[in-house]
Amino acid sequence: MKKKLNKVLVLGSGALKIGQAGEFDYSGSQALKALREEGISSVLVNPNIATIQTSEGIADKVYFLPVTTYFVTEIIKKERPDGILLAFGGQTALNCGTELYTSGVLKEYGVEVLGTSVDAIMYTEDRDLFVKKLDEIKLKTPVSQAVESMEDALKAAREIGYPVMIRSAYALGGLGSGICPNEEKFIELAESAFTFSQQILVEESLKGWKEIEFEVIRDAKDHCFTVASMENFDPLGIHTGESIVVAPTCSLTEEQVTMLQDIAKTCIRHLGIVGECNIQYAFNAETNDYRIIEVNARLSRSSALASKATGYPLAFVAAKIGLGYNLDEIGEMGTPNSAYVAPQLDYLICKIPRWDLTKFAGVSRRIGSSMKSVGEIMSIGRTFEEIIQKGLRMIGQGMHGFVGNDHTRFENLDDELANPTDLRIFAMAQALEEGYTIDRIYELTKIDPWFIGKLKNIVDYKFKLQGYNSLEEIPADVMREAKILGFSDFQIARFVLKPQSGNMEKENLAVRNYRKKLNILPAVKRINTVASEHPELTNYLYMTYAVEGYDVNYYKNEKSVIVLGSGAYRIGSSVEFDWCSVNAIQTARKLGYKAIMINYNPETVSTDYDVCDRLYFDELTFERVLDIIDLEQPRGVIVSVGGQIPNNLAMKLHRQSVPILGTSPVSIDRAENRNKFSAMLDQLGIDQPAWQELTSLDDVKAFVDKVGYPVLVRPSYVLSGAAMNVCYDEEELTRFLQMASEVSKEYPVVVSQFMQETKEIEFDAVAQNGEVVEYAISEHVEYAGVHSGDATLVFPAQQIYFSTARQIKKISRRIAKELNISGPFNIQFLARKNEVKVIECNLRASRSFPFVSKVLKRNFIETATRIMLDAPYTMPDKSAFDIDRIGVKASQFSFARLQNADPVLGVDMSSTGEVGCLGDDFDEALLNALIATGYKIPKQSVLLSSGATKSKVDLLDASQMLSKNGYHLYATAGTAAFLNSHGIPTTPVFWPDERPNAENNVMKMIAAHQFDLIVNIPKNHSKRELTNGYRIRRGAIDHNIPLMTNARLARAFIEAFCKMKQEDIQIKSWQEYK
Secondary structure, eight states: OOOOOSEEEEEOOOSOBTTBOTHHHHHHHHHHHHHHHTTOEEEEEOOOTTSSTTSTTTSSEEEOSOOSHHHHHHHHHHHOOSEEEOTTSHHHHHHHHHHHHHTTHHHHTTOEEOSSOHHHHHHHHSHHHHHHHHHTTTOOOOOEEEESSHHHHHHHHHHHOSSEEEEETTOSTTTTOEEESSHHHHHHHHHHHHHHOSOEEEEEOOTTSEEEEEEEEEOTTOOEEEEEEEEESSOTTSOGGGSOEEESOSSSOHHHHHHHHHHHHHHHHHHTOOEEEEEEEEEETTTTEEEEEEEESSOOHHHHHHHHHHSOOHHHHHHHHHTTOOGGGSBOTTSTTBTTSOOOOSSEEEEEEEOOGGGSTTOOOBOOSSOOOOEEEEEEESSHHHHHHHHHHHTOSSOOSSSOOTTOOOSOHHHHHHSOBTTHHHHHHHHHHTTOOHHHHHHHHOOOHHHHHHHHHHHHHHHHHHTOOSGGGSOHHHHHHHHHTTOOHHHHHHHHTOOOSSOOHHHHHHHHHHHHHTTOOOEEEEOOOTTOSOGGGOEEEEEESSSOSBSSOOOOOTTEEEEEOOOSOBTTBOHHHHHHHHHHHHHHHHTTOEEEEEOOOTTOSTTOTTTSSEEEOSOOSHHHHHHHHHHHOOSEEEOSSSTHHHHHHHHHHHHTTOOBOSSOHHHHHHHHSHHHHHHHHHHHTOOOOOEEEESSHHHHHHHHHHHOSOEEEEESSOSTTTTOEEEOSHHHHHHHHHHHHHHOSSSOEEEEEOOSSOEEEEEEEEEETTEEEEEEEEEEEEETTSOTTTSOEEESOOSSOHHHHHHHHHHHHHHHHHTTOOEEEEEEEEEETTEEEEEEEESSOOTTHHHHHHHHTOOHHHHHHHHHTTOOOOOOOGGGGOOSOEEEEEEEOOGGGSTTOOOOOOSSOOOOEEEEEEESSHHHHHHHHHHHTTOOOOSSEEEEEOOSHHHHHHTHHHHHHHHHTTOEEEEEHHHHHHHHHTTOOEEEEBOTTSSTTSTTBHHHHHHTTOOSEEEEOOOOSOHHHHHHHHHHHHHHHHTTOOEEOOHHHHHHHHHHHHHOOGGGSOOOOGGGOO
16 A cells, blocks of 8 residues: 655765765665655755765755754754655664654654654664564574673673673664673773663674675565575674675575575564565574574665665665555566566675775774774676675775785784784685695684685686796686686786786786687676666676676667776765766766766665666776777766776776777876876976975985975875875984885885965866866865865865965966866865965866765766767856855764774875765854764863964964853863963863873763863874873774864864854755755
8 A cells, every 4th residue: 555645754874984884875865766756755864965865856855964863853843744764874864763753753743654663673773672572483692681881791791601792782883892702801892882872782702603694675565585695704703894795695505595584584574674674693504503693674784785786676675665565566576577576696796895994093904893894895796706806806905806916915824814804815815825725724714615615716726827928828718717717817917927017008908819819708797677667778787707698789889988987985985976977977868878887886876777878887997997898889988087996097098099088098197197297387387385206215304404394205106195194303204204115115205395374275177178167166174284085175165365266266277278178177276375386186076076066056077077978068157156155064084983093184084974064154064064974062061182382372262262152171281271371261181191090180081971072183293292192082082072183173163163053053955055
C-alpha cells in the first residue's frame, strides 16, 4: 500500500569524516531520486556543500544547516513535513532522528518515521537491548556486559577474562573501541571510551575468527533475503572499514553460507526491520560456531559497496520500501531486473581501504578495531589474483600491484605480519618471496589459507616472468596467464625487461604493443542492474582477461566524451571532485553527447550506473584508460574535473595522441612543473615568493642566509603538501632535511621564503581560449601557513583591499592568456599590505569549485564543460559577482579517530571533509559552519593558552569580549599574567607537567570537563612547550572538548558567538537566498 505523503524530510550526514564518508552522498542521492519519482516534495538538511545531493534538481529544498536536534526541529516547525527518512545519513542522521523521536518533537509535529521504526533502531543501537532481544530467539551474540562506571567495568572484565574487547555504545566506526590484553591497557582504554558515551561494553574477544557480512532487505509483507555475502580478508579484530573485503564469500562452504543466511533472516524478522540493514558475524569455520556482532539498521558503508558490487541499488529500494512499496512492486518482476530476488554474480569484487596515516604527527600505523582509513576502492574481476592486483594499484599509493613494489621493504617480517599495519599485504608479498610457507603466514596473520594460496600464485608467476629476458621470448599463453593473474604491463616490463631506472614509459608501451600483436586484449563484461526498465541502457562495465569478447557494441561515435574520475577518496581529494565529475557528465549528456565515466570508488554518485551512458568501473591507469579509448574512440577526454589523478595522466595520453579536451596538456605541464611555471611568471613580470631548487645542505643554508627564516621546505612533485614543512631556525631545518632526503633521493628539495602574517586568497575560474569567463575570489580566515584544504574559506572575500582584488584579476587574466586556458583553473595568491604574489596555479577544477558555484548560484563546471565541448554558454553579467549572501567553508577533522595524532594545522593537509554554510553576514555563516563541523557555543568557561606574545595580542580583543559576555576565563601561566595585566580577570591553571595532582592542573580540569572551549596556539620550538601544548590539545580531543589551534579562527569564532546566539541563526534554505 502506498502511503499518502506530500513532503518528506531527509537527514544528510554532514561533513565527510573517518567512518562516515562519501557513501552517504550516494545513498542520500538515491533516496531523493526515489522521492522525486513519486512526485513527493523533498527537504534535505545537509551542510556538506560539496556533495551531489545538495545540488540543484535533486531535492526540492536544501538547508545548509547543522544536522543537530535544534536545527532539525526548527526546520520541521517551518516546513511541516509528513514523513522523515533517518537511514540515509549515517550515524549522524540516526542519532539525531532518535533524539527527535524520544524528545517527542516528531509526535508533536505529526512527522512519521518512514521505513524501520525507531524502536527497532533502538534495539540495534543499544547493545543491552540488542542482546536481550536476540536471546529471546536463542541467537548467539558475544558474551558482553554493558557498564556505566569504571568499577563495574573492571568487575566485568575480570569475569569474562582477558583479552577483552571494549566498545562505546552509539558510536561511529568503532570509535573508542579496542582490544585489551591486560588490566593496565583496559583501564587506559575504558577511561577514553567513557568520554564518548556514558555506557561502554566489555565483551569476549574473538580475535582471529573470520568476519562475514550480509546485506539484508525486507519489506512490510515480510519478504526478506540477503543481497550480498561479503567476507573480510583480515580476521576479526580489524574493523570492517579497515579490512580488505571480498564478495561473494570465497573460503566458506555452501552449507556454511546458507546457515548464516538463515540466521540473518530470522534475526532481521525478529528485530522488525523494514528496509535495508547489514548484519556482521564472527565465524569460526572449523567448528561452525558464530556470534552476531552487530546489526546496522541503516544504510552503511558496506551497503554502498554491496550496491556497486551487485548492481542492486539498496538505497533506492530501501527508500521505496520506506514509502510503503513491497519488493514485488519495484523493478520488473520475473526478469533479472526485479528487486524481488537477489542478484547472481559471475565475478568477484574486492574492496581495499585507503589510509593516509603519514599525514599525521605521532599516529601509529597499526590498524585494529577503530577505523582510520579515509577512503576505499572496489575492483572487479574473475579471479582473486586479478582483483587484488587491480585493487592495490587503484589505491593510488604508488603500488604497481601485489608484487613489483621495489621501494617497500620490511626489516622485521614476523612482527609486520603479526601486528597489522596499513602495509601488511605487502609484507605478505615479501614473506612469500622469501619462502615463508602458507601455514607459517596463516599462524602469524590468521588470514585464511585460501587467500594466502592465491597470493602465492602471484609470487610464483613473478618468478616465472623473471626467467625471461626479452618480450619476444614470452609465449602467448604465458602472457595471457599473467594478465589473468592481474599483472599490469608495467609489472611485466619490470620483471622481464628489468630496466634499471627511468619512469618506464617506453618499456610499458613496448609490452603493450607486443601484447596487442599477440591479440591479448581485455574483455568487456556487463553487470546486470535492478530496477532498470531497459537493461540494454544500463551499461555498467568492467574489464577482465579471464574471458574474451565484448558485452556491448562499439562503433565510432563523433559525439562521445570520456570523463576521468577522481579515484579513492583521500586527504586532499574527496567528494568535491566527484561533484565536478558528475556535473561534467550531466552537462555532456544535456548537450547530446554519449558520456562515458571511468572511476572505481564505490562510495560515489559518479559510479552510479544511471548517471552516465557507460560506466567503466575500472582502473584509472595509463594502461587501462588507453584500453578503453582504443575501443570507444571518443571525440575527446576530460582530465580537468577529477583532481590530481587524471591531471597526472594528461601528458602521457597526449604523447599517445589522445584528444584531451580543454586546456592543452603542454600548458598543464607548464603549470605543474615548478621550474617552467616560475620562469613563466618571471617573464610575465609577476611576483612570486623567492625559491630555489637545491641539492645539498650547504646550498640550502646559503639560500636561507639570503632570504632569512622562516622557510618552507618541500621535496619535488607531490600532491596536497605531502612532506612539506616550515622551518623557523637552523636546528629545525637540519632535522627536517634529514627526513626529507628519505622522501626522494634523486629529487632535490625546494626551499622557499615563507611569508608570515600574510593573507591567502583563492581565485577559482573558468576560461575560454585564454579569456576569463567567470571567476570567484575567496579568502582564508587563517593566515598563510595553513594548507588551503584545511583553512576556513570565506566567499565573497570580505577583508581584502579593492586594489588587491584588482591586481588579482589582472594577474589571473595574464596567466590565463599565457597558458591559453580553456576550462576550469585555480590560482592561489599571497597578499600582504598591498603586494600580491602567486604561489601556484592548477589547470583543473579545485576543491572549492562546488562551494563557490553554490554560493554564487553559477555552475562553474557546467560552463567549463560547455567550453571544452565548444557549446554555447551564458555569459554572466557584471552584477552576477555582486551578491549579498556570504558563504563560509569550514574543514572537518577526524583527530578523535587517530590515537595520539597532534591536532595542529600546518602546511600539510589533515582535514577529511568540509561543510559550507550560508548567512546574511560573516558571523552567521561562520557560526553555522563551525557548529556543523561539531563545535558547540561555550556555556561558561574557556581555557586560553596562547603561545607567543604575538598571538596573545591577537586574542586580546576576543578575550575582552568573552569577559564582558560573562564567560569565566582560565589560562596557563604566561597568558593569565598577560590578560590580568590588561584588566581581564583570569584564573591561572598549572601546565600538565607542573604539580600534576593539584586541583587546578589543566589535565585534571580537562578530564573533569571544566572547559567548554579550549584555545591553544602552539608556540613551536622548545621541547617542553611542544609536549605540554600537545598534552592539552590531545586532552581536548580525547575528552571531546571543542579545540581551536589558530589565533585568527579562534578570534573570529569568539567574536561571532559573542555577537549572536544560536537562536539568531536564520532557518533559511538555499533556495531562499535570492
